[in-house]
Amino acid sequence: MARTNPLQFIQQTRAEVAKVVWPTRREVLLTTVMVFIMSALTAVFFGLVDLGIRSGLAVVLGYFG
Secondary structure: OOOOOHHHHHHHHHHHHHHOOOOOHHHHHHHHHHHHHHHHHHHHHHHHHHHHHHHHHHHHHHHHO
């Protein structure tokens, strides 16, 4: 395996970082808002599923208990 000296490594690292396309402030804001919305919708969905399972289980246990 070829070894590079530290100066070459830093130059190569800077060259790679320069190729990165960074998101704009608007893109970051929109994706952050979308994550919060999707998280809230997922929480509501699983809350309703939990409520349904709990209610169904209560009915079944009440029937046999």
